[in-house]
Amino acid sequence: AQSVAQPEDQVNVAEGNPLTVKCTYSVSGNPYLFWYVQYPNRGLQFLLKYITGDNLVKGSYGFEAEFNKSQTSFHLKKPSALVSDSALYFCAVRDNRGRRALTFGSGTRLQVQP
Amino acid sequence: EPEVTQTPSHQVTQMGQEVILRCVPISNHLYFYWYRQILGQKVEFLVSFYNNEISEKSEIFDDQFSVERPDGSNFTLKIRSTKLEDSAMYFCASSEGQGAHETQYFGPGTRLLVL
Numbered sequence: 353a354q355s356v357a358q359p360e361d362q363v364n365v366a367e368g369n370p371l372t373v374k375c376t377y378s379v380s381g382n383p384y385l386f387w388y389v390q391y392p393n394r395g396l397q398f399l400l401k402y403i404t405g406d407n408l409v410k411g412s413y414g415f416e417a418e419f420n421k422s423q424t425s426f427h428l429k430k431p432s433a434l435v436s437d438s439a440l441y442f443c444a445v446r447d448n449r450g451r452r453a454l455t456f457g458s459g460t461r462l463q464v465q466p
Numbered sequence: 467e468p469e470v471t472q473t474p475s476h477q478v479t480q481m482g483q484e485v486i487l488r489c490v491p492i493s494n495h496l497y498f499y500w501y502r503q504i505l506g507q508k509v510e511f512l513v514s515f516y517n518n519e520i521s522e523k524s525e526i527f528d529d530q531f532s533v534e535r536p537d538g539s540n541f542t543l544k545i546r547s548t549k550l551e552d553s554a555m556y557f558c559a560s561s562e563g564q565g566a567h568e569t570q571y572f573g574p575g576t577r578l579l580v581l
Contacts, residue, residue: 395557395573452499452514452522453522453524457508
């Protein structure tokens with residue numbers, strides 16, 4: 353069975369500082385990895401994904417994520433946080449064996465302080 | 467930019483009543499999904515739908531649930547006899563149908579409250 357762990361319920365960072373939101377996964381076969389963001393009273397918005405190739409993936413709003421196969425991690429990063437980045441971030445995984453169901457982590461609330 | 471839309475945004479119902487949640491997927495997408503998020507918990511997969519039939523479902527998706535694409539645009543989730551534990555945010559999603567690597571795009575959700 354596939355699973356995702358987001359070890360931090362909340363991450364606090366000052367505006368302008370770099371941010372990291374952690375994600376580790378477990379899946380049979382090769383993973384397809386996704387990050388979504390949820391703003392209050394909104395749906396899940398796609399940020400970026402890793403399918404294959406370059407381990408560093410760039411996405412929307414200046415976010416990027418690094419795939420590390422040996423550590424089974426897919427941490428979300430941004431070099432300089434904005435107050436408007438404050439939201440709930442979800443990591444999700446799917447295997448490459450044909451199933452389409454996404455398995456989500458529990459989410460990490462990012463709070464960027466001015 | 468095309469979006470997945472869902473109606474209603476909020477629904478309150480009495481236990482035992484039937485509810486239908488509606489979704490309009492992105493127009494050229496072929497795969498449709500329902501997920502739910504109980505308050506404070508993870509987003510959980512319910513069902514995927516392709517070519518007018520269920521392609522995959524989770525153990526949560528029991529006989530109380532059904533999905534339908536009644537016309538060329540809508541995709542619905544029906545809960546026949548709601549229980550208190552069905553209270554959750556229900557998200558619809560759609561994808562192009564190019565393969566498991568593709569992105570699923572989510573709607574804003576319907577918040578269901580069962581009293």
